[in-house]
Amino acid sequence: MRSARYFLLPVWLAFAANAGHAHALDPGYLDIRQLTTESWQVIWRMPDVNGRPMEIDAVLPEHCSPARGPDPTSDEAAWLSVWVAECKLDLAGHPITVTGLEAQRNDVLLRLQPLDGEPTTLRFTPQTPVLTVPKAPTIWSVFASYFRLGFEHILEGWDHLLFVFALFVLVRDPWRLVGAITAFTVAHSITLALATFGVLRVPGQPVEAVIALSIVFLALEILKQKDGQVRLSEQFPWIVCFCFGLLHGLGFAGALSEIGLPPTEIPAALIAFNIGVEAGQLTFIAALFAFVLLGRSSTHLMTPTVKSIAKSATGYSIGCLATYWLVERVSSFGL
Template identity: 40%
Template sequence: MSGLGLHRGWRWLFAAVLLSWMAAIPAAQAHESRPAYLEIEETATGQYDIRWRTPVLAGQRLPIVLRLPEGVRNVREPLIQELSDSLLERRWIATGPDGLAGQRIGFPGLELTITEAVVRAKTLDGESWMAVARPSQPWVEFDLTRGSIDVAIDFVQEGVWHILSGWDHLLFVFGLLLLVRSPMMLVKTVTAFTIAHSITLAAATLGYVELPSRPIEAGIALSILFLGVEVVREKRGRTSFTIRNPWVVAFAFGLLHGFGFAGVLSEVGLPPLEVPLALVSFNVGVEVGQLAFVAVVLLLARGLKLLGVVWPRRMELAPAYLVGSLGAFWLLQRLAFA
C-alpha cells in the first residue's frame, strides 16, 4: 500500500471510531441517567407503603421491573401516576409476620441499563436503611443490621461506578493527559482537578450552593471542547495560558465538574445520619476510579511505545480532534434539551 493510501486508511479508521463514539453518546451520558427509586415505609406490623419511581428518558421508561419477595400481596389496588420525568407507582402490601427482614428485592432489567436502583426503607420504630442495586447486582437484601462500614462501601462503589461510566468527565481527564507532558505537572494538574471538584461536590451536596443541572452539564461539555482546542494548539507548537498553566484551568473546570458529581449524588440521596461518611466515601470512590483511568491510559501509552508503534504524522492530532468533536457534540446536544 502506498504512503498516501495508508494515510487515507488511517483517516477512515479515525472517522469510523469517531462515528462509533457518536452513536454511543445517548447511552454514554451516565449523568443524565437518573436512578430508579424505591421507598418502603412500614405502616403496621408486616404492612408497608411502597413508592416505586422509574425514570423516563427521551420519552421512554427504563426497562426496570420491581420484583417483591414471594408471598407479598396487595392490600389495595396499586396506583400509577405519569410524571414529566418518571413513572410513579404506589403500592400497599402485606407480608408474613416477619415482614421483609432478610428478604430479597429484585430489579429485573437493571442489568440492561447504566443506572442503579436506590432503596430506602423506614420501619415502625424509626430505624432507617438504605441500599443500592446496580447492573452487576440487580437486587438488594432487606437488612436493617447494616452499619457504617456497609454505607461507606456502598458509596465508594457508587463513586467508582459514576466516574467510570461518566464519559464526559473521563474525556476531560483524557484531554488533560494529552495536554500535559511533564510527570510533575501531570501530578499537579490532576491534583488541582481533584481538589476543585471535591470542593463543589461537598458544597452542593450539603446545600450551600445550588445550581440548575442543565447549564452545568452544558458547561462540562464546553470544558471538553475548550480542552480539545488547547491540545490541538499545543500539538502545533503554539502556546497559551492553558498550555503554560494547565493546573489552573484544571482547577477552574474542576469546580464545574464537581457540580456534575453532586447532581448524581443528590439523585441517589444521602442517608440522613451518615451524611459526612457517605459524602467522603463517594468522593474517595470518584478518585479511585479517576486514578485507575489515568493509570490505564498511561500504561497503554507506555506499552505502545515499548512495542515500537509509530503513528502516522497525520494521526497525531486525531485524539485532540476526538476530544474537541465530542465536546462540541455534547454541548449542542445539551443546549438543545436545555
C-alpha cells in the first residue's frame, strides 16, 4: 500500500499543472437589505476575472425598479455595484436571477435582510441561477448553504488540498491519517471562530505565506523518510496537523470575510462551514485511497530504485509548488 501511493505522482502533476492560484473559492455575493417598506439597498459583489468583472449580473423581480444595478467599480479584490431599488411588492415569493451564471463555475451567495423577520441565506449555482425567495426561511437553509461552501472551499482550495495530499503521502496508517485530518479540522475551527468574532486579528498575507510554508515542511518530511524509521511527524501527525490547522483556520476566515456571515446565524454558519470542510477533506482522502487501490496491482514493478525516484519526485513536486506560492506571497507584502 505504501509503495502504491507513489503511483499518484502523475495524478499529482496533472493536479499541480492546473493550480494556477492557490484559492479558487471566489463566489459572488448579493446582499439585499430592506430600508423602508418599499425600498431595498442592494450590494452586488462580482468576482474579478483578469481585471474585469465576471460576466454575471443580479436581477431583482420585475416589480422592483431598478432591477439591475449601475456599472460596477473595482475595490481591487472584486467588483461592486450598489443601488437602492424600489419594490412595490415584498420580495418573498418572487424570483431573483443571476444571469450568465450557468456559463460559470462559481456560485453566488444571497443574503436577504428584511426589516421584520430573520435574514435569509440562499445559494445560486450554475445549475440554479434563479431562486424564489422563501416566505418562511429556516436555519436549515443557512446550514445547507455554508456546509456546501465549506465542502467546495476545501476541494477548490489548492493549497489546503496540497497540505492534505502531502499528509496522505507521509502518514502510513489510515486511521492515524483520519485522526490527523480531524485534528486539523478542530484546530482551524478554533481560529476561524476567534477570527470571525473579532478576538483574533492577523493580516491575511502573512497567514497565506505561512500556509505555504507548512506545505514545504511536509514536503521535507517526505524527502527525509527512510524505511524502518518512523519520523515524529508520522508517529504523531495530529500534533503537526493541529498546529498548522490553527494557521489554515485564519486562511478560511479570510475567505469567509469576503462573502460575509448571516448576523443572526453566525454559530450555525460556522458549524456548517467546518463540517463541510471536514467532509471535503475526507472525500479527498477517500479518492486518493481509491487511486492507490487501483495501482496496487502494479507495485511489483516498483524496484527500490524506482520507489526512491518516485518518492523524491513526489516530495520535490510538492515542495517546489509550495515554495513558489511562498515566494509569491512574501513578495506581495506591502503591495
